[in-house]
Amino acid sequence: MSPYFDALEQRSPAAREAALLNALPGQIANAQTRAPAFAGILAGVDAAAITSRAALAGLPVTRKHELLEQQQKARSEGGNVFGGFSAIGFGAAMPRVFASPGTIYEPEGTRKDYWRMARAMFAAGFRPGELIHNSFSYHFTPAGSIMETGAHALGCTVFPAGTGQTEQQVQAMAELQPAGYIGTPSFLKIIVEKAAEMGVRLSTVTKALVSGEAFPPSLRDWFTAHGIAGYQCYATADLGLIAYETEAREGLVLDEGVIVEIVRPGTGDPVPEGEVGELVVTTLLNTDYPLIRFGTGDLSAVLPGTCPSGRTNTRIKGWMGRADQTTKVRGMFVHPGQVAEIVRRFPDIVKARLVVTGEMANDSMTLKVETACTAPEGLQSRVGEAIRDVTKLRGDVEVLLPGSLPNDGKVIEDARSYR
Numbered sequence: 001m002s003p004y005f006d007a008l009e010q011r012s013p014a015a016r017e018a019a020l021l022n023a024l025p026g027q028i029a030n031a032q033t034r035a036p037a038f039a040g041i042l043a044g045v046d047a048a049a050i051t052s053r054a055a056l057a058g059l060p061v062t063r064k065h066e067l068l069e070q071q072q073k074a075r076s077e078g079g080n081v082f083g084g085f086s087a088i089g090f091g092a093a094m095p096r097v098f099a100s101p102g103t104i105y106e107p108e109g110t111r112k113d114y115w116r117m118a119r120a121m122f123a124a125g126f127r128p129g130e131l132i133h134n135s136f137s138y139h140f141t142p143a144g145s146i147m148e149t150g151a152h153a154l155g156c157t158v159f160p161a162g163t164g165q166t167e168q169q170v171q172a173m174a175e176l177q178p179a180g181y182i183g184t185p186s187f188l189k190i191i192v193e194k195a196a197e198m199g200v201r202l203s204t205v206t207k208a209l210v211s212g213e214a215f216p217p218s219l220r221d222w223f224t225a226h227g228i229a230g231y232q233c234y235a236t237a238d239l240g241l242i243a244y245e246t247e248a249r250e251g252l253v254l255d256e257g258v259i260v261e262i263v264r265p266g267t268g269d270p271v272p273e274g275e276v277g278e279l280v281v282t283t284l285l286n287t288d289y290p291l292i293r294f295g296t297g298d299l300s301a302v303l304p305g306t307c308p309s310g311r312t313n314t315r316i317k318g319w320m321g322r323a324d325q326t327t328k329v330r331g332m333f334v335h336p337g338q339v340a341e342i343v344r345r346f347p348d349i350v351k352a353r354l355v356v357t358g359e360m361a362n363d364s365m366t367l368k369v370e371t372a373c374t375a376p377e378g379l380q381s382r383v384g385e386a387i388r389d390v391t392k393l394r395g396d397v398e399v400l401l402p403g404s405l406p407n408d409g410k411v412i413e414d415a416r417s418y419r
Contacts, residue, residue, distance in 0.1 A: 005122040008256045009311045016313065020259050023284045025050055028059075030087065031290040037070055037084030038292060053270070056293065057261065061268040061280055063295035064238070065324070068102045081105050088288045098142035100237040106142055109288035115142070115240030116257050116285065117150025117233075123246050123253075123309075124209040124231035126180060128155030133173055133205070135161045135183030135191075136212070142237050143212065147182045150241075163187065170195045173202050180207035185215045185223075185230065192226055203227075211235055214319070234319060236296060238289075239281050243316055248308040251315035257285040260314070261293070262302060265323040265411045266336025268293065276301045276409030278323035279316070297323050299409040325412040329356055329365055334391050336411040339367070342386045348372060348379065353405050354395070355413045363416055365395040370402045 004010060011019070029047035031038035041060055050056055071083035080086070081097075086107045088094050096108040108114055126132060132151050138144035138160055148158045159176055161169055161183075169191050173181075181188050188208055195202050208223065208230040215232040223230040233244040234252055242260065243252035254260050261270050262277040271277040279296045283289070299322065303315040326335045334354065343352050351370040358364050367387055371379070380397040387395040 001127070003309070004311070005119045009119075009253075009313065011312060013306075013312055013314075016256070020284065021051055021053070024056065024259065024282070027282070027284050027287070027290055028292060030287050031292050034087035034287075035085055035290055036080070037067075038290065040084075042292065053259075053261070056259065056282065057263075057268060057270050059268075059293050061263065061293045061295045062291070064104070064297050067238070067294075068104050071104060082107060085291070086289055093288070096142075096145060098145070098237065099140045100142075104238070106237050107289055108142060108145060109286070111286075111288070112149075113153035114149050114286070115146040115235065116255055117146055117235065117241050118153040119255060120231075120233040120235075120241055120244035121147075121150055121154050121156070121182070121209055123244050124180075124233075125207040125229060126151070126154060126156060126209070130179035131157045131159060131176060133159050133161055133169075133176070133178040133181045133183075135163060135169065135181065135187055138162045146235060146237075146240060147209075151182070166190055166194045167198065170198055170200050170202070173205060174200050177204040179204060180209070181205055181228075182209045184212045185210040185219055185232075186213060188228070188230070189219065189222065192223075192228070207231075209233060232318070234298075234316075238291060238294060239283055239296070240286070242279070242281060242296075243318070246307055246309040246311060250308060251303040252318050253307050253309075253311045253315050254313045256313065258283055260316070262300065262316075263295075264340060265299070265325065265409060266338070267340040269340075273302045274304065274407070276320055276407050278409070295323070299323050301407070301409075320409060323409065325410060325414075327356060327412055327414045329363055329391075329393055332391065332393055334365070334393070334412060338390045339411050341390050342367065342383065343369075345386050346379065346383060349383075350402060351405055353410055353413055355415055357415050365393065366398055367395050368398045368400055368405060370400050370404055372402060 025047045032042050074080050074083040094107045098106045134147050136143035151158045211233050231245040235241045241255045243254050259282040261280040263280050264271050265278045279298050279300050281294050283291050299320040300316045306312050339354050343349050348371045349369045353368045356365045383397045
């Protein structure tokens with residue numbers, strides 16, 4: 001059997017890019033005509049002209065909090081529960097609807113492998129004809145269904161274990177003898193420890209696909225010591241699969257059905273390869289819930305080169321924190337977008353970070369800026385004026401050489417003491 005889920009994984013990068021960009025105008029047109037929210041967001045956009053990443057980068061980013069606000073507004077006015085983002089309505093075309101914190105409601109359509117999870121399962125070692133123990137939640141959130149529909153598409157049988165009831169989980173594993181586990185890594189550790197406490201061997205559980213929380217190398221090694229090869233994937237309730245781990249264990253390979261951009265937090269501007277920024281995703285296969293430049297709020301960065309496993313798609317480092325670094329300074333909220341607005345006023349600034357120090361109610365802020373050359377005369381005073389203009393707060397300015405600021409995606413650093 002091939003070590004790859006399908007031939008798409010070994011396409012040349014040029015062929016993949018051409019295919020993604022060829023599909024992009026159709027999905028944008030679909031969003032404009034079938035999802036009322038995007039009809040407004042993308043008003044005046046010529047879908048046929050969006051055939052490059054540069055053109056895509058010119059479209060607005062819709063961030064998760066904006067989707068939530070639009071859904072809440074529509075519901076309060078007796079309108080569409082999805083805020084106009086769904087292209088389908090209740091009925092046969094939408095067998096399930098889910099909720100994630102906020103509350104954001106997500107539709108699930110009828111397309112096979114709706115959330116595109118089979119690819120990640122295959123990379124984690126699952127194969128057709130196997131039984132999978134699925135310990136993701138089956139109520140409210142789509143996590144359980146995301147994994148189950150992927151498993152069915154792969155040709156696997158699923159035991160819908162859900163969460164909790166640890167002893168019953170151990171008993172079911174011992175009696176059904178599944179090939180592996182899908183769920184959060186922390187719950188798998190609890191199950192394995194409970195099995196040892198009960199004197200029960202789970203010898204058939206030799207692989208796991210985990211998600212939903214951090215999966216540090218120490219925990220991965222702990223599973224390995226207990227005979228389980230654990231792999232992680234990165235997915236969201238809005239988008240489904242975004243990236244997945246392979247046996248190479250060098251970053252996460254992007255899914256074949258999405259276009260991923262890394263942008264500077266608070267903006268829609270793509271950052272140079274390798275720089276940490278916010279993950280912005282455009283779905284191409286999901287015409288029922290067509291999200292265009294959807295800001296996940298998660299930080300990551302592109303890794304150079306291709307995966308040693310032979311998969312040729314772009315790799316990312318994985319989850320590196322949250323992009324929404326909004327903080328309150330002297331009673332006023334300061335947003336990453338405001339820092340970006342200040343930077344846009346000064347072409348000499350290539351990167352900036354606002355550092356908030358001191359103690360609550362007695363805090364101060366310093367905008368540290370990198371310039372490509374010796375600081376132009378009067379830059380500090382002019383940037384200081386811009387800080388006051390944009391944030392309505394006073395701040396100091398520190399000019400640095402390029403490369404001085406850490407590559408961690410932070411636009412606002414809260415370094416105050418909370419003791």
